Amino acid sequence: MVEGFGKGHHLHLIDGSAFIFRAYHALPPLTRRSDGLPIGAVAGFCNMLWKYIQDGNGSDAPTHAAVIFDHSAKTFRNDIYPLYKANRPELPEDLRPQFPLTREATRAFNIACIETEGYEADDIIATLSCQAREAGGRVTIISSDKDLMQLVGGGVEMLDPIKGKAIGPDEVREKFGVGPERVVDVQALAGDSVDNVPGAPGIGIKTAAQLIGEYGDLETLLARAEEIRQPKRRQTLIENAEQIRISKRLVQLDCATPLDFGFDTLSIREPEPGALLDFLTRMEFRTLTNRVAERFGAEAPPPPEAAPAQAEGAELPAIERSLYTIIRDEEALAEWLAEIAEKGVVAIDTETTGLDEMQAELVGVSLCTGPGRAAYLPLGHVDGAADLFGSGARAAGQMPMARALEMLKPVLEDAAVLKIGQNIKYDWKILARHGIRMAPIDDTMLLSYALNAGAHNHGMDELAREYLGHDCVPIKALIGSGKAQIGFAQVAIDKAGEYAAEDAEVTWRLWHHFRPKLAPNRVTTAYERLERPMVPVLAAMEMAGVRIDAEHLKRMSNAFAQKMAGLEDEIHGLAGESFNPGSPKQLGEILFDKMGLTGGKQGKTGAYSTSADVLEDLAAEGHDLPARVLDWRQLSKLKSTYTDALPTFVNPETGRVHTSYSIAGAQTGRLASTDPNLQNIPVRTEEGRRIREAFIAAPGMRLVSLDYSQIELRILAHVAAIPALKQAFREGIDIHAMTASQMFGVPVEGMDPMIRRRAKAINFGVIYGISGFGLARNLRIPRSEAQAFIDTYFERFPEIRAYMDSTVADAKENGFVRTLFGRRIMTPGINQSGPAAGGARRAAINAPIQGAAADIIRRAMIRMPEAISGLPATMLLQVHDELVFEVEEGAVDDLIAAARAVMEGAADPAVHLDVPLVVEAGQGASWAEAH
Template identity: 85%
Template sequence: MGETFGKGHHLHLIDGSAFIFRAYHALPPLTRRSDGIPIGAVAGFCNMLWKYIQDGKGSDAPTHAAVIFDHSSKTFRNDIYALYKANRPEPPEDLRPQFPLTREATRAFNIACIETEGYEADDIIAALSCQARDAGGRVTIISSDKDLMQLVGNGVEMMDPIKGKAIGPDEVREKFGVGPERVVDVQALAGDSVDNVPGAPGIGIKTAAQLIEEYGDLETLLARAAEIKQPKRRQTLIDNAELIRISKRLVELDCNTPLDFGLETLEVREPDPEGLLEFLTRMEFRTLTTRVAERFGAEAPPAVEVAVAAESKVELPGIDRSRYEIIRDETALTAWLVEIAEKGLVAIDTETSGLDEMRADLIGISLCTGPGRAAYLPLAHVSEGAAGDLFGAPVRLEGQIDPARALEMLKPLLEDAGTLKIGQNIKYDWKILARNGIRMAPIEDTMLMSYALNAGDHNHGMDELADRYLGHKCIPIKELIGSGKSQIGFAEVPIEKAGEYAAEDAEITWRLWHHFRPLLPKNRVATAYQLLERPMVGVLADMEMTGIRIDADHLKRMSSAFAQKMAALEAEIHELAGGPFNVGSPKQLGEILFDRMGLAGGKQGKTGAFSTSADVLEDLAAEGHDLPARVLDWRGISKLKSTYTDALPLHVNPETGRVHTSYSITGAQTGRLASTDPNLQNIPVRTEEGRRIRQAFVAGPGMRIVSLDYSQIELRILAHVAQIPALKQAFRDGIDIHAMTASQMFGVPIEGMDPMIRRRAKAINFGVIYGISGFGLARNLRIPRAEAQAFIDTYFERFPEIRAYMDRTVAEAKQDGYVRTLFGRRIMTPGINQSGPAAGGARRAAINAPIQGAAADIIRRAMIRMPAAIADLPAKMLLQVHDELVFEAQEDALDELIARARDVMENAATPAIQLDVPLVVDAGSGASWAEAH
């Protein structure tokens, strides 16, 4: 026990939680090589502690020190105000398992580690500061947290650990407009959107400081609120007086926080070299381990060696299926669970009765912990064909653990934060297990790793990845289940054969993970993978499992109306053609257009048939020919009928009564999601028929559909990345961007602008993003090609920054073979260095990819943050359609949902990117999707 704390002593209080989050966001993701546990924040935290220890020498060194942590999210403030910190998102999935390791690190450095249940770290810091100050000592709070600035003065100062800058009373006054003793009053008035402290609506820090300076303190201000001359401000203070007082209780730190130790226990102590080196070695922090060993003149323990092919150059043995095990009883499963827990990671794959995750039954699970170390756990295999019971029903085969019991045994491990679960397209397995009561976490996905490294270069399915990167041919599924009429279900595959196939999948996944893992940081895509790809798995899985209701009767009526409209169009088409033919036959249509009618522009393929693609028909329609125009109308209605009004009712899940689409994270090279079974992303939004289809997507009883849609997000990103002053200013001022462009191009005033001129500017604005040519613009606007090219030339004259951006982007793509989005996503550009027609497409794709990719990244960031932001609301996120998010919410929660969701979406780019233009989100609600959008 040290001497009593008093005069001459100097206490350092380190804001541990701030250190952790700063380390997490400042450094790229990092995993421990031996078991894949995320340790990036721990590494940063340890380096900060080591720097702190090394710098803490000399006459001003601390005599006492402690690192203070938040114990949990719920504190006494939630009893005062239930919505306190309700908007705070949950910590990132890969950060949660690092929290206990930072506590262990603190103890390894031999620094006092303090947290108290029910109180925030700030309250503990306040209590210790008050005790030390009252005892006559000095206090330095190592943090830049504004909430701690109320403690500054009378022997208490703060130190910003990043800037190395002291924060005293002058700095506090500079930030808040008042001295430290009145910071709480200003915060109570201004509120805090981050912590959900309500404050007084419409009053910010500057106004609050002026009011407190004028009236002296908060209570005096509230007592004399009726004297305030500005009517709106006066009424705000009168109406919200009680809420302001509650806000003060929320922001005021508690100097009486109960502590079960004395200041004397916080004496600075040198780390124990042996214990610290053991911890750092176990964490695999080689550089820091070497520095610490040199500092203490000690010998570093031997580094942990891991047989990882891509890192250690150790050749892994070839795949030997004969080594795989079948787990047939609880004893064997227990042994595997113990092994997995010791290793801290497992590759996992589920085998099911079908591809629809919402209807498929779980047949078995495969596990792998290393090369050749894989097993299959059969759960629901049955006899095949004639081997059934007296009634011909399949009989469950022996040698399988009861499925409910097996899942009960697996659940703790699969949900354990300290065990990493690796999958290939793990969203599928996640949903299958979630339907069986297990929510896997934390997870890694080799498909998403491949996508982060090679988006746009090749596909990311297991068979292709195994062949391309491991030189291995996987067992084809057809070898097990056959094809055509003789195809059987996976449940009927003999267990031994199923085991070889399934365990191989798990081992391939394990090997792919070890191959891709070191490549992520090497190619500078680790952050994009960790922040934009992997967290999407759980978000999308929850959305997909929630599903959306449809009105089948409405679709049936639409289908009938479409059939009638198609019949009328067919009659008109036949009349224009001079006789009946199969409108759905491209061959017959081509013969009529180019042989019988003799229209120009016919192009014959290798088979001799004329092309009647949409582009060909649109060109003919633009020339004034009615027949191709009517065929385009017929095709549009036919597609809507077959794809939506006829097909959607068939997708209704009989158990949930909802339609459950499936999103592919790797479906587009730019990062846009793809929706399948059914595809809900291609419903036309600007046509009357498309709007009527959206009327069929409806809310449940007492609920409403809510739509939030980014406004012109790709143009805003273009203005930022190309640094176009005129566009940036227009977006900041909220000016009609298309009218502004038209005014810049054609020299016409914005007021009273001809809608046709605005339409042309709009077509160019959006077309430029996709590298539109004069030919393409001519087709879109149905104007002569020379006129369209003149528009584009004028556009680039008015906005030369866009041409510079295009040239720069293409040059980078040619040099590197890829482009990057603002958030570090890498998009490959194959064909960019080729010549001929393919080069033009590759060039346009390279120009568009950083823009569309950044827009996709932003909405992904919003989606990842959204569940935590609306967790306490009676609302669910249902769909994502490019720049739009669709929700279902109770009617009484609409305003709050829209406010929170809009805030998340409009601030989704931060803190990673500070855009030069604001993001704007339009919102609406209604009984159906059509009403909401």
């Protein structure tokens, strides 16, 4: 007999992780009124525990109980198979801070709370179940997790907490086709895509059960695999025998998990009313607090007062800069840090010597904890007078930077203190270079973006005017402009303090304005799972940077210059005179005045338009001069934007190029890359593709590219519910050939490549609302013929027209559209008339498709760091539907497997797409080789 437990005893084991995730996904997002802390999952978890306690007083009541949690993502199974659970989604950002609160809740309910490092909750449940069964007692596992069904039998049963249904041997046999004692064998064969257990390719639960039923057990099956009649199944078992055995080790629960407690600690105990009510009151669960108080005959504590900014109808006092303080010594900083720790939330802003986060030096930090409660901590100001002589002497009245950062670090990394910033990725990187990794964080720019993408820009000055009615001090008022401009480090500390502290207070006020609006506008999920978690992911990518071959770029620049000179000679010959092809005015006069070409339109200045559209139309009509000018322009842009410019962006300390991604740059959720822009490198021309040759891997490393295949067409097939397209994607058919066959009635086999090209142009063009005029230009065919193609397309796929019409109607009614993942994209101008309305209509049609594609790759990027954490690999770049990694040569295949699993599963579980996501992978010494 196990000490403290034996015959007549009944143990309840609650799967805590299952409770948490069920509560999280079943309930709408909820935040604590006083400070915006996410508490939705905690609320659901507490209600489930309370229901459990209320229902647990019958004749079959437990004598012992415990809630079992997973300790961490990495367990001994990762040592067996590094890719175990590699495609599991990263923990939602709003769920992460709720996990420790659920442990606290369990203890508040006076129930044993158990977790063990290196082991999963299922292993602890298995160990306790085996020990209790051997001691002669009974066990009820409160969970519906299929992985626990191998434990059922011999006094152990399961209970589905939602359905209230008991799960015994018969129910296990109904699910797996075998009894509990053979569940592990079936799981080892079938594998598990959720946990990334490989199993035997092509064998599912039903087939696995048949095989185990026929051969008795897994080892016998593998030993006698040669006897299996079906050739493919026989070959699969023989070739994957070792993989199947590894899979069994992964799914087999460990009944010998080391535990450092006895069964007496699991004895049922009534909750201590004071401790439980205190916890529920702090969480602001008013209804449950009242229920518990009534149950125990206690008085419910008064709820905490709401912060002034969140009290209904409350107005904050006007911003008063004279209230700000300067933190000049350790004592003052310690007082501020104590206040921050007590309040649990602080707005923060950094002042630096420049805009490049990888090279800018820290000048100061501003903090705000409430209206008028803001301060500036100067750290790198120089003495203005002394600096005139280049001495760089520090101004008086500043703490030593190292000591100040040492004091700031614990608070800025404290999981119990929320750090708020405006474009906080910049501050995150600045502080990360000083060894501080801020978490958790909120970003007012991203809050605004989640609520109002497409409505306006999301810079702080604009947001302050729009939502606070406040004009911030302009930076030029401090540093001047032109030749007289100075650096922020040279600004007098008192003036700098007013400016910097104001930024922190404006950020605090914007947060209190935006945060409560997430739930009513149904964008909490989009913000918490698509916006906020991107900050540390992108910051890490940007700080990693990518190597470039400067000599290769120099050679390309010289080649481009020579080719441009040759084109200039050709252009001059076609024009009959010399002129600057880079001058729109001179080019317009040549084309429309001298050569008399049609289509010339003069603007208010009298100059002709020579935009790319104009030149492309002229080239399509067969005119050589505009075609050559387009070639010259393309080379000129490649030379100036990339081959000449990229080497100037190499960081002297790292020797790499560090781009910066804007999370809120595009209304559809696509990222924008700047300084340098690495997302718009042309890939349709040979010259453009060659620029990627200059992006290279470090010695001993390879670059790996993983790219979604036709993701926007796949999303269109799903959202517009187009049976033919969905079937083609499921079967892996050439989608453009299939479309051509549907449209033009020609067989797929032996199709004319030109016909396929036309179908491809329509497939991609329709996503962007292409017109007959635009398609005619792309295909260089008459407009009437192009329009006929489009008309035929909609006849063959009427679901697309229905999707477009319904999307536009929704946009007109609501003023916005949504993606599959809840992103809200405003559609200004949709109800106007004229040309602007046409553009707004096309944008509204495209936004849910392009936005969903952007959301999917964001979800993949957010999950990626954890998935590849055990590999010698780094995620470097994101270019629309492509991710680029740098990885040690020997780990390329492992990285591709792990990253592909994450990317292809990125839509689940939020959205179940009707078509598969497919990711194409490549690797090489350069980006060009990899993609």
